[in-house]
Amino acid sequence: RTAIITPSFPAAMAVLKAVRGRLLHAVSNPFHVRNDGGIPKECVEELEDGVLIVDQDTGKTVAFGEASEVLAREEYKDVSVDEYCSTQYLIIPGLIDCHVHFPQVDVIGAYGEQLLQWLQKYTFPAEAKYGDKPFVHARAQIFLQELLRHGTTTALTFCSRHKESVDGLMEEAEKLGMRLIAGRVMMDREEFAPDILRDGSAEESYEESKELLNRWHGKGRLAYAITPRFAITSTEKQLELAGKLAEEYPTAYVHTHLSENKTEIELVGKLFPDCPSYTDVYEKYNLLRRRSIVAHCIHLSEHEYSILEKRGSSIAFCPTSNTFLGSGLFSVKKCAEKMQNGNKEDGVYLGLATDVGGGTHFSLIHTMLEAYKVAQLGDGTPLSPIHAFYLATKGAAESLDIADCVGSFGVGMEGDFAVVDLHSNSLKKHRTSIADADIAQQIFLMMTLSGTGDIAATYVGGKRVFFNHQFDESLFSPPSPPPSRE
Ligand SMILES: [Zn+2]
Structure with missing residues (x-):
């Protein structure tokens, strides 16, 4: 008789991935605060050296906070980290x-x-x-x-x-x-x-x-x-x-x-x-x-x-x-x-x-700029960068009734992120580096000098699908034969 060998699998270990850098997301609706062109900065949260840790199987964020604090935790000691640790980058929700x-x-x-x-x-x-x-x-x-x-x-x-x-x-x-x-x-x-x-x-x-x-x-x-x-x-x-x-x-x-x-x-x-x-x-x-x-x-x-x-x-x-x-x-x-x-x-x-x-x-970043122009022309009131950013992230998620999944950062949220390159061309690099480090000013320049090439990396469910102007090719294989699944 042939022995039947049953392979034994070790208990599944979560595969984790960390994304570290300057994080920015909307935390509340700026339209509830003011609509006179003023800038309600309290509606966004910025972490100068933050980290997001995503479980690669579920695609969800398991930890989010100051990098020095989160990465020091025992359970995250060996996590592989994608680092964007420079003022050149801004990590925002997808x-x-x-x-x-x-x-x-x-x-x-x-x-x-x-x-x-x-x-x-x-x-x-x-x-x-x-x-x-x-x-x-x-x-x-x-x-x-x-x-x-x-x-x-x-x-x-x-x-x-x-x-x-x-x-x-x-x-x-x-x-x-x-x-x-x-x-x-x-x-x-x-x-x-x-x-x-x-x-x-x-x-x-x-x-x-x-x-x-x-x-x-x-x-x-x-x-x-x-x-x-x-x-x-x-x-x-x-x-x-x-x-x-x-x-x-x-x-x-x-x-x-x-x-x-x-x-x-x-x-x-x-x-x-x-x-x-x-x-x-x-x-x-x-x-x-x-x-x-x-x-x-x-x-x-x-x-x-x-x-x-x-x-x-x-x-x-x-x-x-x-x-x-x-x-x-x-x-x-x-x-x-x-x-x-x-x-x-x-x-x-x-x-x-x-x-x-x-x-x-x-580009929704470019669209934020065009929204600003429409408000200037039609309403005669500027749309603040905080309002524009909200409309492309958390506000859009609320519009689609999925704000509990995407649009901002948090434990349990899906790991969709965009890494914005604030130095993607020479003019942007010049202008943002002499500008005030103030976050509203940085978002406004991100909008105003936007175009193709603004994004350094894109993450979907914690996986980096776009980086260095290139796609992960395995994700775009020809449609037939169908990819095998495990
Ligand atoms: Zn249409």
Whole structure:
């Protein structure tokens, strides 16, 4: 008889990894403190020599604090440490993009149109290609790399109307262990959804969305968003079924556009004559709730704000897109008055977003600068660096209802970090080194002199996926054959 040898495994030892350097994160909402351009520094915490220790199996932070204190503990004595111990670096929570379009990596920087013509001329033809699975995988790798290259570790994204566009993107994000919320676009209205992209029927879009939701929502770090493109491209039947789906899945997201462009708003008025406003269209079909994220909201009336406040929905502020497409200037100041806070039962949430490809940059740090400019022009009040930083980190996490997982540092939080290089070019190096070491000043220069190349390293679940301008190649292997799992 052949002896059966049962291998014995030692008790699992947690593999730990430490990230050490100057740490910065938001600890509270600066919009609750002041909105007059002043800088509420008490809303961020800075540790000059801090450390984050992440369990590589769970991807979660197990210790966080002053490096001298944490690393002296017996249990962390032998932990391997990635050191960024220089004023050149700033370690921040992974950035969070509250509204972006995966297929629009192919149309970013398209010339000369405003929203409705821009969709017809550039976006719809590009999105029509996303029914092809190998093509989707190749594009998904580009998209996710652009996010990570810019320190973005979580995004809420549109896909196209094809199931393949969601499956391909989710499969790639899953390989990376990345937190991502995505959804298949619903668009079935004959006059405005072109033949190449139109849903066969409202029922088909409902069934396919439901299938994808069941497949991806809550799988690891992935979540699903019910995604009607906007009121104009959907029939009443489709919006009704989207609302039904939302009701059936209370934890799913609803993701759409609202009040972006004046011609768009007029058209919505004509298509939905029984609704007193654009926002009322989504309200009527039960699409507004805590986990509803509506992009833009530039031209909202008081009445429309009151609906969003009552529902506790989130607004995605997309400054680069709003100026690029000539849509208008979002009022941060007005939104701040409508925000949820501890003393108020109702209120909206606000997060920052790139809206690529209407938006012109994947970098949320650059988007912070553009948000500042929009506030200067529209409100006449500067958006402080503390407010801008909050909108791209903790505020964005609150908008997406995931602030207990990402957006700030803490024990039990997921280990998503971005290491900002404040010396990534000669001008930045010069300017930041002669500047005040004050953290608000440093964040403001980080915004103002931002661009591609700002990020020295990106961590997803405690693993360094991007470093030295390069990706960990094993994470982006060709999609077939499927990688083996242990
Ligand atoms: Zn958009």
